[in-house]
Amino acid sequence: MPHDPVKIEEAKGWLMKAEVDLRAAEYERTADPPITPDIVFHAQQLVEKSLKGFLSWNDTPFRKTHNLVELGEQCSRLDNTLEALLQRSAVLTEYAWKFRYPGEPEEPTALEADEALALAKQVYKAILERLPEILNPE
Numbered sequence: 001m002p003h004d005p006v007k008i009e010e011a012k013g014w015l016m017k018a019e020v021d022l023r024a025a026e027y028e029r030t031a032d033p034p035i036t037p038d039i040v041f042h043a044q045q046l047v048e049k050s051l052k053g054f055l056s057w058n059d060t061p062f063r064k065t066h067n068l069v070e071l072g073e074q075c076s077r078l079d080n081t082l083e084a085l086l087q088r089s090a091v092l093t094e095y096a097w098k099f100r101y102p103g104e105p106e107e108p109t110a111l112e113a114d115e116a117l118a119l120a121k122q123v124y125k126a127i128l129e130r131l132p133e134i135l136n137p138e
Contacts, residue, residue, distance in 0.1 A: 003134065007057065012135045014053030018124060019137040021045040025117050037099035039113035043120035044068070044095035050127040051075050051086075057131055066096035079130060089123050092116055 025042035028035040044066070051071040055062050058078050062071060072086030095116065099107055108116070128136060 003132065007059075008134060011053045011057035011131070012137065014049050014056055015128070015131075015135055016137040018046050018049035018053065021049060022121070022124065025120075029113070029117070034110050034113060036108045036110060036113040040092070040095040040098075040108050040116045041100065043113075043116040044092045046117075046120040047089050047092055047123045048096070050124045053135070054078070054127045054131065057135065066093065068093040075127075082126060082130075085123060085126055089119050092120060 021042040025039045025046065028038045028042070047068055048066055048071065051068070051074075052062060054075050055071070055078075060074055060078060062074060065071065068086070069090045072082075072090055076083040076086055
């Protein structure tokens with residue numbers, strides 16, 4: 001039985017937005033020096049949008065939130081093999097707002113940005129592995 005085209009469009013839409021965040025973060029790493037506040041922001045967004053794509057595909061409603069703990073718990077209920085990875089990625093939640101405004105703490109280091117992006121890529125890959133090929137944005 002073919003998949004519902006509306007469902008495909010919604011889930012794939014989230015994953016395509018996630019892919020843009022991945023590309024943006026990787027591009028910002030090439031700057032000299034790397035634009036670390038933006039890299040960690042896009043790492044958080046990569047995880048958030050990947051999880052929302054997974055939830056959309058699984059017909060699981062979610063609130064309008066940047067909270068990776070909340071989204072991760074919802075995804076883990078659908079697939080408990082994601083739990084450990086999503087618990088580790090929850091630390092990225094604060095990058096949705098931290099470093100985004102004047103007067104914030106010092107910027108993240110290049111190492112912190114690289115680690116955040118590597119973790120976000122692990123989540124993105126894990127989500128794509130659990131979804132039909134038709135949803136792959138590449």
